[in-house]
Amino acid sequence: MIKKIKEKLPNNFKKLLRHLYFFNNSVPYSYFQPSFDQFNLSDFFLFRCDNFDTIFIADNNLALLSAKPIECRHIFYFYSVSGSRCGRFEVTTDLFHYHLKINSQMTGGELIGGFIHQTIYSDDSLKKETEFSSEKLLFQHRGYTGYRRKGGDSYCYSFLHGNFGSMYIKNGKLLSLSRQRALHSYTPQIQIKINKFYEFYFTNPTSKDLKLDITLTDQYNKSHNVLSVKINPMGSYKFDLASTSKDLIRNISWTTRLPIGRAIVFENDGIMFDVFHS
Amino acid sequence: MSNFLFLVNIGDDIVSSVNITKLVPNRKPTSPKFCDFKLGVYIQEESSVAWKKLDEVYFDGNNNIQLKSSDYKLKEGQIAVVIPSEINEKLKHNPCKLPKPISRQLDSSPVSERATISFERKGVFSSYQGDYPFQMSKAKGTFLCFDSLVFQPEKGVINKLVFINIFSQELKEKTKFTVNRVNTSSKETIKKQKYVYNSAAIMNVEYKNDMETAFYSKDSSGIPIFISYHKGFKSNLSVEHSHPPSELFFGNNKFFAQQVLKKNWLSILP
Numbered sequence: 001m002i003k004k005i006k007e008k009l010p011n012n013f014k015k016l017l018r019h020l021y022f023f024n025n026s027v028p029y030s031y032f033q034p035s036f037d038q039f040n041l042s043d044f045f046l047f048r049c050d051n052f053d054t055i056f057i058a059d060n061n062l063a064l065l066s067a068k069p070i071e072c073r074h075i076f077y078f079y080s081v082s083g084s085r086c087g088r089f090e091v092t093t094d095l096f097h098y099h100l101k102i103n104s105q106m107t108g109g110e111l112i113g114g115f116i117h118q119t120i121y122s123d124d125s126l127k128k129e130t131e132f133s134s135e136k137l138l139f140q141h142r143g144y145t146g147y148r149r150k151g152g153d154s155y156c157y158s159f160l161h162g163n164f165g166s167m168y169i170k171n172g173k174l175l176s177l178s179r180q181r182a183l184h185s186y187t188p189q190i191q192i193k194i195n196k197f198y199e200f201y202f203t204n205p206t207s208k209d210l211k212l213d214i215t216l217t218d219q220y221n222k223s224h225n226v227l228s229v230k231i232n233p234m235g236s237y238k239f240d241l242a243s244t245s246k247d248l249i250r251n252i253s254w255t256t257r258l259p260i261g262r263a264i265v266f267e268n269d270g271i272m273f274d275v276f277h278s
Numbered sequence: 279m280s281n282f283l284f285l286v287n288i289g290d291d292i293v294s295s296v297n298i299t300k301l302v303p304n305r306k307p308t309s310p311k312f313c314d315f316k317l318g319v320y321i322q323e324e325s326s327v328a329w330k331k332l333d334e335v336y337f338d339g340n341n342n343i344q345l346k347s348s349d350y351k352l353k354e355g356q357i358a359v360v361i362p363s364e365i366n367e368k369l370k371h372n373p374c375k376l377p378k379p380i381s382r383q384l385d386s387s388p389v390s391e392r393a394t395i396s397f398e399r400k401g402v403f404s405s406y407q408g409d410y411p412f413q414m415s416k417a418k419g420t421f422l423c424f425d426s427l428v429f430q431p432e433k434g435v436i437n438k439l440v441f442i443n444i445f446s447q448e449l450k451e452k453t454k455f456t457v458n459r460v461n462t463s464s465k466e467t468i469k470k471q472k473y474v475y476n477s478a479a480i481m482n483v484e485y486k487n488d489m490e491t492a493f494y495s496k497d498s499s500g501i502p503i504f505i506s507y508h509k510g511f512k513s514n515l516s517v518e519h520s521h522p523p524s525e526l527f528f529g530n531n532k533f534f535a536q537q538v539l540k541k542n543w544l545s546i547l548p
Contacts, residue, residue, distance in 0.1 A: 140528040155508035
C-alpha cells in the first residue's frame with residue numbers, strides 16, 4: 001500500500017519528504033538550496049600553522065569540466081577555532097589546480113582553524129561551458145590539504161581529501177547546507193595504538209552550537225564517557241589522547257547531531273605522524 | 279551500499295594492512311553497538327579467471343581485526359580482496375565470481391562501508407579510510423583522475439600511483455589493460471603501465487613543477503591511491519586516494535556532469 005502511494009508521488013515531493021525530520025532524521029543537508037549566481041559549495045578544511053606547514057590543492061572545476069584552461073578567481077576564507085573570520089586570500093589563474101601555501105599572514109595570526117574555498121568565473125564562460133545541463137550545475141570544492149612538520153624529518157606532505165561541509169559565502173556571510181539532526185554515534189575504523197599521541201580535530205559546519213560527547217572503549221569492552229563540549233558555529237575543537245599500555249584503550253567513538261560526524265586525526269609518535277579522515 | 283576492502287603488494291618493502299572493527303561505524307544511540315561478521319580473503323592469479331579463497335578471519339572475542347599483505351605472500355601488483363561476510367555464510371573455495379559483501383548499516387544513519395587501509399615502510403605508517411564499492415566492481419567502466427596528490431616539491435621524494443581494479447563478476451579471459459599518464463596541455467603520453475582485471479597497476483610518478491598531468495584508462499574503472507615517501511631518509515609517508523570527478527559537483531546532476539567531464543577528456547586523449 002505504502003509502496004503504491006510512494007510510486008504515485010512526484011519526485012520533487014518524494015525528495016522533500018525524505019528531508020523531513022519525521023521521515024528521516026539522518027539527512028545531512030538542508031532540502032532548500034539558494035539559487036544566486038555563482039553559488040558554489042566547499043568542504044570545511046583544517047589549517048595548521050602551529051608546528052606544521054599546510055598546503056591546499058584547489059580545483060578549477062570549470063576548467064576540469066571543459067578539459068581546457070579557463071580563468072578562475074579562487075577565494076579562500078579562514079576561520080578561527082571560535083568560528084570567527086580571521087582572514088581572506090584570493091588569486092586568479094587559469095590552471096587546472098592552484099597550490100596554496102597557507103601562512104599565518106593569511107589566517108590573521110591564527111595558528112589553527114578552518115577554511116573554505118570559493119570560485120568565481122566570468123558569466124560568459126560559465127554560461128557557455130555549462131549550457132549542456134538543463135538544471136543549474138553546482139560546483140563543489142573537496143580539494144586536498146597537505147601537512148608537513150616544520151623543520152623536522154617530514155620530507156613530504158601528507159595529504160587528506162576534503163570530507164564534509166557544503167559551505168558557501170552569500171553577501172559576505174558564511175553559510176552552510178549542513179544540518180544537525182538526531183544524535184548519531186560515530187566510530188572510526190581504527191584501533192588506538194599504544195604509546196601514540198592522537199589529535200582529533202572536529203569542525204562544526206553548521207550555524208548552531210554542536211554538542212560533542214567522546215567515549216573510549218577498552219579491550220574488555222568497558223566504555224567511559226571522557227568529554228562533553230560545545231563547538232561554536234563554524235568553529236573547531238581539538239581533542240588530545242595519549243595512549244599508554246596502562247589504560248588499554250582500543251577504540252574511540254563520539255556522539256553529535258551531525259549525521260556524518262567525522263574528524264581529522266593526527267597520529268603522532270614524537271617524530272613521525274600520520275594524518276587521515278576518520 | 280556494500281563495499282570490498284583490499285590488501286596489495288606494491289613492492290619496495292611496503293606492507294599494506296586492513297584494520298576493521300565490529301563497533302558499528304555510524305548509528306543512532308538506540309541501535310546495537312556491535313555488528314558481528316567475518317572477513318573472507320580471496321585472490322586471483324594474473325593469468326587465471328578463477329578466485330581462490332585464502333582465509334576466513336573472525337573477531338574471536340576482540341573488537342578489531344588487522345590483516346596484512348605480508349601474511350598472504352602476495353606477488354608484486356597482486357591484490358587480495360577482503361570481503362565482510364555474514365558469520366554463517368558459506369564462502370566457496372573457488373568461485374567464478376566474488377560474494378557480495380554485507381552492509382554494516384543498522385538504521386538510517388549514513389554508513390561508509392570502509393576500513394582503515396594502511397601502508398607501512400621502515401616502521402612508518404600512513405593510512406586512509408578506504409573501500410572498493412561493490413557496485414563499481416560490477417561494471418567495466420573507465421578511469422580519469424588528476425595529479426593533485428603528486429605535489430611533492432622536495433628532492434628525493436618518490437611518488438607512486440597504485441591503481442586498484444576489482445571486477446567481481448565472472449570473467450572468460452584476462453585482457454591486458456593500460457593506465458596512462460598524460461600532459462594535460464599537450465595531451466602527450468608521458469608513461470604507460472599494463473595491468474589486468476583484479477590487480478594493481480603500480481606506476482612511479484615524478485613530480486613536475488612546470489606541468490599538470492592526468493591519469494586515465496579507457497579499459498576499466500579503478501581506485502587511484504597515491505603514496506609518497508623520501509627514498510633515502512626515514513620520512514613520513516603520505517597515502518590518500520583522489521576523489522572521483524563526480525565529487526567536483528553537488529546535487530542531482532553530479533553523475534551527469536561527471537559523464538560530460540570524462541567524455542570531454544577521454545575524447546581528446548590518445
